[in-house]
Amino acid sequence: MPKLTDKILMIIKVCAFIITLLLMVFYDALPKRQLLLHPNPQNAYVISVDTEVGGQSKFIWIDQEDMSWDCEINQGAPYPYCGLSLLWSEDLSKTIDFSVYSHLNLELDYQGPTPYIRIFVRDDYPAIEFANPIKKAKFNNATVRAQQGKQNISLPLKDLTVSEWWINDFNVPLEDRRPSVKNAIALGIDIPYPVSLGDHKFKLAQLELVGSYFSKEFMYISIIGFWGVLLLSEMLLSYLQMKTRVREGSQRLTELAATSAKYKEQSETDKLTGILNRAGLAEIVSHLGANQLLQQYALLVIDVDHFKEVNDTYGHAEGDKILVAIASTINQCTRSYDVVARWGGEEFVVLMHCFKPNSIFPFAEKIRLKVANGSFVTGITVSIGATKLLKTSIFEDSFVLADQALYQAKSSGRNKVVVL
Numbered sequence: 001m002p003k004l005t006d007k008i009l010m011i012i013k014v015c016a017f018i019i020t021l022l023l024m025v026f027y028d029a030l031p032k033r034q035l036l037l038h039p040n041p042q043n044a045y046v047i048s049v050d051t052e053v054g055g056q057s058k059f060i061w062i063d064q065e066d067m068s069w070d071c072e073i074n075q076g077a078p079y080p081y082c083g084l085s086l087l088w089s090e091d092l093s094k095t096i097d098f099s100v101y102s103h104l105n106l107e108l109d110y111q112g113p114t115p116y117i118r119i120f121v122r123d124d125y126p127a128i129e130f131a132n133p134i135k136k137a138k139f140n141n142a143t144v145r146a147q148q149g150k151q152n153i154s155l156p157l158k159d160l161t162v163s164e165w166w167i168n169d170f171n172v173p174l175e176d177r178r179p180s181v182k183n184a185i186a187l188g189i190d191i192p193y194p195v196s197l198g199d200h201k202f203k204l205a206q207l208e209l210v211g212s213y214f215s216k217e218f219m220y221i222s223i224i225g226f227w228g229v230l231l232l233s234e235m236l237l238s239y240l241q242m243k244t245r246v247r248e249g250s251q252r253l254t255e256l257a258a259t260s261a262k263y264k265e266q267s268e269t270d271k272l273t274g275i276l277n278r279a280g281l282a283e284i285v286s287h288l289g290a291n292q293l294l295q296q297y298a299l300l301v302i303d304v305d306h307f308k309e310v311n312d313t314y315g316h317a318e319g320d321k322i323l324v325a326i327a328s329t330i331n332q333c334t335r336s337y338d339v340v341a342r343w344g345g346e347e348f349v350v351l352m353h354c355f356k357p358n359s360i361f362p363f364a365e366k367i368r369l370k371v372a373n374g375s376f377v378t379g380i381t382v383s384i385g386a387t388k389l390l391k392t393s394i395f396e397d398s399f400v401l402a403d404q405a406l407y408q409a410k411s412s413g414r415n416k417v418v419v420l
């Protein structure tokens with residue numbers, strides 16, 4: 001069952017994939033940024049004609065309301081010129097940032113001899129000291145092919161270049177010679193060099209700036225960036241999830257191992273006395289047998305004498321306490337490498353670590369005496385049957401032998417040790 005975070009991530013990925021696909025396929029159909037420059041009643045105009053420099057050309061309004069004019073270019077000035085510029089405000093206080101647009105679209109009606117028309121954008125250039133702010137503004141220009149009659153012109157703004165004459169006239173430093181249209185104060189239309197003499201009739205129906213809200217490059221970089229971040233987050237998330245799972249898993253394993261060790265210990269421990277029970281002893285015997293170590297031990301079977309009478313006299317609960325005390329007494333007599341277990345009822349077993357058979361009797365006697373002289377209720381004694389475990393003998397056979405020794409100890413008066 002997927003987690004909530006995985007589901008959310010999957011939904012985000014599907015949505016992001018659909019948006020990516022739609023953006024890439026329908027980028028051109030996205031709404032465009034548009035600015036209508038003409039018609040606009042707030043616009044002002046500046047006429048430039050070569051009579052300023054002694055030429056013979058003429059600018060005639062055909063219909064100013066309708067934005068139609070006639071440039072009659074005549075021989076006279078060394079470089080005859082005639083053109084019209086649109087300003088967004090009379091005092092040039094208003095500038096327009098053309099750089100956020102990609103194209104300049106014109107609806108133009110032209111009649112005349114020139115094959116090309118020049119379009120220029122004057123960008124405010126405060127660095128130059130010059131009285132006329134339009135004349136000193138940076139001259140970004142491009143020529144477009146002119147047809148006779150009505151035409152729609154779409155000029156990519158990246159095609160604009162800065163005129164040589166402007167650079168030379170104002171001695172513009174190298175770093176300022178690149179086109180810039182961030183603070184456009186005017187847009188003009190005239191005839192490029194070499195000028196065709198004669199009548200040039202213009203009618204400007206519409207002029208607008210268009211562009212996308214964001215460029216294709218920006219879109220691709222954003223998409224790549226977004227997917228990069230998304231995939232990295234996903235990797236980070238799965239790494240963290242994996243880490244949590246591994247931590248939970250190892251925690252669970254530790255718990256299971258602790259529980260299992262606890263159950264194993266419980267299953268091998270005698271509840272009453274806290275020493276090994278028969279299963280615990282069997283485990284150790286099997287381990288020692290598997291490692292050929294049993295022959296390093298002697299087997300002692302210890303049985304409490306007349307324990308039935310003890311129970312009958314003092315009660316079962318008191319009998320229990322005595323069994324616990326006897327187990328503790330046996331433990332005190334043994335060393336760390338001996339094994340003490342309760343075989344069942346009032347019977348105990350000791351695996352005594354010994355190499356010399358003649359050390360068995362004194363060890364068993366020590367236990368017998370300690371019980372007999374112990375601070376129990378008077379008269380508690382034990383009988384002990386013992387035998388040395390041999391390389392050739394199996395444990396069960398040795399147990400039978402030790403049991404026979406115990407029987408002899410009991411039948412010869414109890415509170416005795418017999419080693420066979």
Ligand SMILES: Nc1nc2c(ncn2[C@@H]2O[C@H](COP(=O)(O)OP(=O)(O)OP(=O)(O)O)[C@@H](O)[C@H]2O)c(=O)[nH]1
Binds near residue numbers: 311315
């Ligand atoms: N209190 C108590 N008594 C137990 C426990 N296990 C066994 N017994 C008693 O130990 C007694 C053993 O009695 P018997 O087998 O007749 O042996 P005995 O009376 O010790 O006599 P001998 O072994 O012949 O000396 C029985 O009365 C059992 O009920 C125990 O866990 N607690």
